[in-house]
Structure formats: C-alpha cells, structure tokens
Amino acid sequence: MALTPSTMMPLGTEAPPFALPDPQGTMHSLDDFSGAKAYLIMFICNHCPYVKHIREELARLGKEYQEKGVAVVAINSNDVANYPDDNPEKMAREAQAYGYTFPYLFDETQETAKAYQAACTPDFFVFGPDKKLSYRGQLDDSRPGNDVPVTGKDLRAALDAVLAGAPAPEPQKPSMGCNIKWKAGNAPAYA
Numbered sequence: 191m192a193l194t195p196s197t198m199m200p201l202g203t204e205a206p207p208f209a210l211p212d213p214q215g216t217m218h219s220l221d222d223f224s225g226a227k228a229y230l231i232m233f234i235c236n237h238c239p240y241v242k243h244i245r246e247e248l249a250r251l252g253k254e255y256q257e258k259g260v261a262v263v264a265i266n267s268n269d270v271a272n273y274p275d276d277n278p279e280k281m282a283r284e285a286q287a288y289g290y291t292f293p294y295l296f297d298e299t300q301e302t303a304k305a306y307q308a309a310c311t312p313d314f315f316v317f318g319p320d321k322k323l324s325y326r327g328q329l330d331d332s333r334p335g336n337d338v339p340v341t342g343k344d345l346r347a348a349l350d351a352v353l354a355g356a357p358a359p360e361p362q363k364p365s366m367g368c369n370i371k372w373k374a375g376n377a378p379a380y381a
Contacts (some may be wrong), residue, residue, distance in 0.1 A: 196309040197380050198326055205229060205321040206305035206319075210265065210295035213282035218293045220321075223261030225263040228324075228352045229317040230255065230281040230345075232264045233308040233370065234294075236284045237275040240367035241311050243334045245344075249289040250310075251342045255349055262292035267303035268311070268371040278372070303370055304378045310367040316348045316358065324348065325358035 211218040223229060232248065234241045254264045268276040280298050280310075285294045297303055306315060317327035325348035332338040348358040372381060 193366050194369040195366050196326060196328075197307040197309045198362070198364055199307045199323060201323050201326075202316050203323040205231070205315075205317045205323070206302070207301040208254050208265075208297075208305070210297055210302060211278075212295055213278035213285070218263070218295055220247070223263070225234075226261035227259035228255075228262070228349060229315075229321060230349065231263045231306065231315040231317070232262075233267060233303060233306070233311055233313040234264050234330070235266045235273075235276045235311045235368075235371075236280050237268075237273060238311040238368040239334050243332065244312065244329055245284075245288045247329065247342045248339045249291070251345065252290060252292045256291060258349075258353060260349060260353070264290065264292055264294045265297050265299035265302055265308075266294065267300050267308065269300075269373045269376075270298075271373070273371045280348055297300045300370070300373060300376055303366045307378075307380055308370060309381060310365055310369055312367050313365050313370075314345055316352055318352050323363055325351050326365075328363040331363075333366065 270277040329345045330343045332340040
C-alpha cells in the first residue's frame with residue numbers, strides 16, 4: 191500500500207462545480223444541493239484498504255449529517271480499466287452493502303478529482319453554505335493496523351463547526367490513503 195497524503199487545497203477555495211453520474215446513470219451536480227447548510231465531498235473507491243477500514247463510519251456519518259442538512263457526496267475517480275473493482279456496477283453493490291445514503295458518483299474523466307486537487311482515497315472536503323472550503327483533511331487518526339478506533343472525530347468536528355457558523359478546528363491533518371489511480375498520461379502535476 192503506497193501511502194499518499196491529501197494536497198490540502200487552500201482554505202476559502204470555492205467548491206468546483208461537477209456533473210457526474212451515479213452507477214445507474216442519473217446525473218448529479220453540485221447545484222443539485224444548493225441551499226445545503228454545508229457540503230461534504232469525499233473521494234473514495236471500493237478496493238482501497240484505507241476506505242474499506244472506514245466505510246461503516248462513512249455510512250453512519252453520511253446519514254447523520256444528511257439529516258442535519260449537509261449535502262454529502264462521494265466520488266470515485268479511479269481508472270476502472272486497470273482497477274475493475276471500482277467500476278460503476280461494483281460501486282452500486284458497495285453503496286448498497288454498506289448503506290450509503292448519499293450519492294456515490296463516477297468521475298470517469300478524472301476532471302473532478304483534478305478540480306478538487308484530490309490525491310488519495312479517502313480524501314475529504316467540507317465547504318460552508320457559501321461553498322467556500324472550510325476543512326480538508328482526515329476522517330480521524332485511525333488507519334488499517336494502528337488499533338486506533340474509527341470515530342470520524344476530525345471530520346465530525348469540522349462539520350459541527352461549519353454547521354454552527356464557526357471556523358473548522360485547526361490544525362487540519364492531511365488525509366492519508368491510496369493514491370487515486372490515474373489513467374495513463376492523465377495524472378496531474380500534484381500527483
């Protein structure tokens with residue numbers, strides 16, 4: 191497992207727009223969620239051991255914060271030709287198996303990952319109601335094999351702060367995980 195950190199996009203950056211399909215082909219865009227109290231954009235995939243380690247918490251956290259008015263979206267940007275476990279059919283199975291109540295979208299061109307400067311799976315971005323970046327970083331300190339419980343404490347603290355109209359807590363630690371699986375010749379300069 192190659193450990194890759196998030197790029198830590200500058201705070202205050204406006205959420206890049208996207209229009210991506212879910213596994214059933216239904217398109218979803220950032221504008222579909224206008225009026226949300228906050229926006230959580232997660233870059234995940236099916237096969238990454240770092241995502242597998244936290245997927246139950248992703249499901250719990252997603253459902254909990256959707257009920258609080260947060261727009262929650264997961265995006266898979268991996269190259270499915272070389273990583274077939276991440277194809278849309280398997281994404282649909284993953285979402286159903288783990289109870290994802292949020293849209294799980296496929297970024298086939300990888301342009302959305304580039305726009306967000308996403309580098310790893312998982313990679314988390316929290317935007318306030320104004321769609322300005324308030325938090326980018328880790329879910330919590332748990333990693334496969336380190337025996338730290340998966341609680342989502344860092345991401346939960348950031349979401350709670352944004353919902354309360356306060357800045358997300360500092361310091362913000364980068365997320366760590368597998369690198370996004372870029373298509374040949376498509377990796378951005380930051381990767």
